[in-house]
Amino acid sequence: MLSVRQSGLAAALEEVGRQDACKIAGAVAPEARRTLVAALGGAAFQPAPEQVGDVRQDFDLLVVRPPLGSGDPGLAPLLAFSDEYAALLRAQAPDQPWLADFAATDIYVQRYGPGSRGISLHRDGRRFIKLISIFSLGDPAQFRLCRDRRGSPLRRYRLAAGDLLLLRAPGFAGRPEGGPLHAVSGPREEVRYSVSLRMERRADRAGGS
Numbered sequence: 001m002l003s004v005r006q007s008g009l010a011a012a013l014e015e016v017g018r019q020d021a022c023k024i025a026g027a028v029a030p031e032a033r034r035t036l037v038a039a040l041g042g043a044a045f046q047p048a049p050e051q052v053g054d055v056r057q058d059f060d061l062l063v064v065r066p067p068l069g070s071g072d073p074g075l076a077p078l079l080a081f082s083d084e085y086a087a088l089l090r091a092q093a094p095d096q097p098w099l100a101d102f103a104a105t106d107i108y109v110q111r112y113g114p115g116s117r118g119i120s121l122h123r124d125g126r127r128f129i130k131l132i133s134i135f136s137l138g139d140p141a142q143f144r145l146c147r148d149r150r151g152s153p154l155r156r157y158r159l160a161a162g163d164l165l166l167l168r169a170p171g172f173a174g175r176p177e178g179g180p181l182h183a184v185s186g187p188r189e190e191v192r193y194s195v196s197l198r199m200e201r202r203a204d205r206a207g208g209s
Helices: 006-019 030-041 073-090 201-206
Strands: 021-024 055-058 060-064 106-112 118-122 128-138 141-146 153-159 164-168 181-184 192-200
Touching: 006 021, 006 073, 006 164, 021 153, 030 073, 030 128, 030 192, 060 073, 073 106, 073 128, 073 192, 118 141, 192 201
Parallel strands: none
Antiparallel strands: 021 164, 055 118, 060 106, 106 192, 118 181, 128 164, 128 192, 141 153, 141 181
């Protein structure tokens, strides 16, 4: 399902260490994109809260927690995709030992409808550690990294269908600090799915690392 080589992933992880983020273009194979979009099309999304603290949100949300899954057999392709990607990350352990026990404990899928305002400037919760991996499916999105909460621009990424964006999280390469401030635009013409694979801190403790 993935079109990512180990060498490309290794280089991307090095860039995350330097710049907090890295895009891998075309990380999801075209047939896998179609399979995932079809599976998500029938999933039971719920509207996300419009406001969480100072953060504005305009999307529907689906949360799946492997290995228990969601109870929806239609989401089997999503779970298989998550397993394949987690194995790819663990294979980096000889050079990145902090990834040896990586598991995608939480799959967050955000569905942005046409005209959505996206999500305003925020930082991902500290309970998610090591690496946040965001796969974009559907309409393109603009992803902005910012220096501060005033929105001073740092870098901008355009995410097309099948692209992967990696974000540093607490514990990346043993570093304790949190991930970068970022905001995401909504799609203009078609639905966009953002599939975010995350590892929760309690799973790291259970693994003894």
